[in-house]
Structures are given as C-alpha cells and as structure tokens.
Amino acid sequence: MTRVVVVTGATSGIGRAAALAFAARGDHLVLAARAPQTLAEVRAECAAAVAAAGAVTVETVPTDVTDPGAVDALARTALARFGRIDVWVHTAAVMAYGRFDELPAEVFDQVVRTDLLGAAAVARTALRRFRAAGGGTLVFTGSVLGHVTAPYMSGYVTSKWGLRGLVRVLQQECRDTPGVHVCLVSPGSVDTPVYQQAANYLGRIGRPPPPVTTPERVARAIVASVDRPRRETPVGKANLVLRFGFTVLPGLYDVLVGPLVRAAGLSRRPVAPHAGVVFAPDPTGEALRGGWRPDPVRAVRAPIRAGRALLRRLGTDGRRSHRLG
Template sequence: MRVKDAVVVITGASSGIGRATAVAFARKGCAVVLAARGQEALEAAARDCERHRGARTLVVPTDVTDVKAVDDLARRAVERFGRIDVWVNSAAVTVFGPFSDVPLEDFHRVIDVNVMGSVNGARAALRTMRKQGSGTLVDVSSVAGVVSQPYAHAYVMSKHAVRALGASLRQELRLAGAGKIHVCTVLPAVIDTPLFQHAANYTGREVVAMPPVYSAERVARAILGVVRKPRREVVVGPMGRAMVLQSRTAPGLLERAAARQVDRTHLADEPAPATHGNLHVPAPGAGSVDGGWGGRRGTALRRLAVAATAVGVGAAVGAGRRIASR
C-alpha cells in the first residue's frame, strides 16, 4: 500500500520499537496515533514525530489490557483522522526469573499486556478495517516466539502466542474473502531498547541485552516494509534469521546452546534487587527509543559473548552465524 498520508495507530509508542516506528511513519508524512500508559513519554514521542514534515499526531494514553480503553483509542483515531490504515501492536513488558520465583501477579501481567493487549488491539483494528474494506495489522512478536529461552517464561509464551494469533487471523480473513486486509508478524532479535532496564527481575543478577544487539530503527524499517508490501512474517536481524533456521534443522542443539548463552550473556555478574519493573506502573520520564546497549557497554557485551563462544557456549549460535552469512 501507499504509505504516505496513511493513518497509523501504534501501541507501546512511548519507547523502544513503538517509538522508533512512530517516527519512521511520521517521516513518511503519515498521521500517527500514539498509545501507551505514560503521558509524559507519549508527548515526548509526539514531539519527535512532529519534527518531521510537521506530521499530524494524536496522543491517547492507553493501557492495552483495558478493552474499553483500546476501543476508545480506535474510536478517537477515526474521529480525528477518518480511518485507520495501519495498526501496530508493539506494547510489551517482560519479567526475568527462575520459574518458581516469579510472582504470579507479574506472570499474569506479562501475558495480559503482550497477549491480551494484542488481542484487544487486533479486535479494535479489524473492526474498523472490515468497515473500510482495507488495512494492515502488524503484530510485533519476537525471535523468542520461535526460539525459547530460560528465565523469561511469560515473555516467551506471550511471543509464541502473538505469532499464533497472526497466523489464525490470516486464515480467517482469507476464508472471509477479505483480501485487502493484511496481518503481518515481525519477529525481532535482541533490540537496543529500554525493555531490559524496565523488566521485572527476580534472578538476583542484572539483566542486559544479549549480543548481537540491533537498533530499534531496523525493526521500524521492517514494519514499514511489510506495510508497503505485506508478508506473513519477517525476522529482523541476521542472527535472528539464523536461529529461526536452526530451530528447524537442529532444535535440540540450539535449545541447549541458547540456554547457556542466555545464562552467560543475558544476565550479568552484577547483583540486582528484586523488582516489578514497569509491569504495574509505567516507567517515569520522557522515555527513549534506545536503551544504551549500542555504545561502550554494548561493545563489552559483544566481547563477553565472543569469550563465551570460545569455550563452547555458542556452538550452535556460531553455526547460525555461518548460515546467516551464506
């Protein structure tokens, strides 16, 4: 579809992938509706968008677990701009911890935001798009929706569920003959966002971005790409594509290697107190696209990953690099 002048609704737009995506669409001359829980961060994100061609914006503070709030988000978007051409489900939270140590209220919250938030968004978006006869729904899943990992059970479950939701919706729309309504799923690898600083954490160790880390802007470009030319699923990042391929060809090897890699490079040696993170209360402040994982700290983490690989931890991941380079 033609992206310029499209009306785009983005949940999770206050930081990370959602915010990068909002700016990317604003640069293309789109009207952008920004939704998340934090008012201050949403307004800062809107200002980022308005710097590009004076993009039209609408800020709607929204908790995606509240179905009435999500319905109101869709209603306000249509009232302001007349339609919804693109809806991006990007809102997500996470919790790290041994399975038995994660409070059930936190486990439930991750599922509610990541899964039911996507369900609520899809219902609101598709209701409008069916009336229009066209539109594109983009769900942001994760490589973790294909390749599982330890200590992040709720997040991994949720991203598998988001991927499954997209597949089921595509089937249903096809059966209904709604050929001008598209459902696309984007599966990023590890992305430089504040997700890891915002995570609930019960591991006793600091959570860091596991290298290699890709930019949020890279995911935003992928989302723009599937809107222009719809595709079922798109994996973002060469390492992510290699791991998805390995999940089909050597799943047992990848499962063992990924577990060790997560333990060695996703959790640092520095101690960290138990925290609910931003699960129940939005992070304060103006928010940001990146989490600072691409600078000096990112370089140090990449060196740690290389060291881990040298002692055999990254055997399958190393094979994935070779596959990705072919």
C-alpha cells in the same frame, strides 16, 4: 497518499522509532501508551521529524491495552479525529526475568495479559474497523522468541509464541477480505530499554545478547510491511541460526542455550527483586534506545566469555556421562 496510523506502545524502543518513521513520511498519527508525559515528548519529536513532510497531525491518547474497553476507546478517538484508520502498529510489551517457579504468579500473568491478550484486544478492534472499511493493515511486533525458547523469560516467550499463532490464524481468516492485511515483524536482539525496565527475580539485570540491532531498523521493516504487506519479516542476523538450531538440533540447542543466556543475555549488575514496569510505567526509563549497542572491545569479549562458559558446561556434562557409564 497520507495515511492514518495508530501506534500502540509509542513511547519507547520500537514503537517510538515507528512513530518517528511514519511521521517523517507525512502520515497522520494517533500515538498510544501508558505514560501521558512521555507521549507528549514523542509527539514533539514527531512534530520535529515532519518539518520536511508537510502538515501532519499527531494525536496522543494515554492507553493501557490491558484495561477493558481502552482499545475500543482509542479507536473511537482516532475515528472521531480523522474519520478512518489505515494502519495499526502494535508494539506494546513488557518483560520479566526469573525462573518460572520463582516468578510471582501475578507478574507472569500480567506479562501474558499485556503481551498476548493486549495484542488480541488490538486485533479484535482493528480488524472490525478494517473489515467495515474494506481495507487496512495491522502490524504486530513479534520476536525470534516466538520461534525459539530461552530460559528465565517464560512469560515473554509464552506470549510471543501465542502471538505468532494468533497472527497465523488472523492471516487465514482475512483471506476473504483482500484489502485487509495482518503482518508480523520478528526481530532478534534490539537496543531498547525493555531489558532495564523488565521485572526481575533473577538477581542480574538482563541485556540483549549480541548481535544487537537498532529500533530504527525494526521500524523500517514495519514501514516496509505496510507498503508491501508480508506475512512475517525477520530482523536480525542471528534469527535463522537460532531457529535452525532449535528445530534441527533440539538436544544440542537445549544444552547450549542456558550457558549462552547466562553469559550473553544477563549483565553482571546485581538487582534486588522488583516488578519493573509490568504493572505501571516508569517515564524516566522510556527512550528510543537502551544503550545496549556494544563497543568493539565488548563485542569481542562477549563471544569469548560465552565460548568459555560452553566449554566448561560441555566438560562437566562429559565427566558426568563418563561417571554414569
């Protein structure tokens, strides 16, 4: 059966990969994001992907999920065109790097407004339609950073923790409507442009720490969540290790996470303070991938550099403890 799928955040990374994956399956699409020109590019890519899938309609609706009424207007457009919404996939997110006290308040607030309150607006609109129709599947893209914390990404971490809590509440509230499903797909590091496009007040461009997976792999998990709804689907080999360390060994985790982020989660490329795409899109930087998949040499060197940084940190902490004793 051909489904009607709304994808918010469809112009870059995971959202773009999800749009292509649903198009290849023959589903009708309503694609939403902030940049109209990039939406047109994705629409063309989806049209090419459906050559073997039959006649598929792809609609695009420029949408900023933080604008009052924008998400409701998107839903009305989808219903006017197709008469129903079967699936809503929400992937829209922005990021900002910087120590919390050095991050401009308006940047932090806008990250939370986009990543958490924007998701809440989507949930409110989608669930009202799904309950009225007696069924539907809502899929959110979370993050391993909704289970653990890391320095220099306070707005993003706050939003993803809040999103996981919101999803859990929605899952509880939807138990009385068996046909309505709310799913969370939580990847670790993904090769998307979000790191280059992030706001930055830290002085070094961020990057996804290895191991880095592809947006296509996350998109497959999203499609699988629609086919067989699950409460949460982790994507990434390091997720369980990070969650174990954060929960079971919190003291050790806090000692190690800072050096690890600085060694593996920040590039050596300097950058002046800027707001990235937090307030407005940059179509020139939107793409399926971010070019972060490491070559074999860098893949070997990164853990070595991280290990050296940890040894230096542990040695410093040990000397400090000896002096205090």
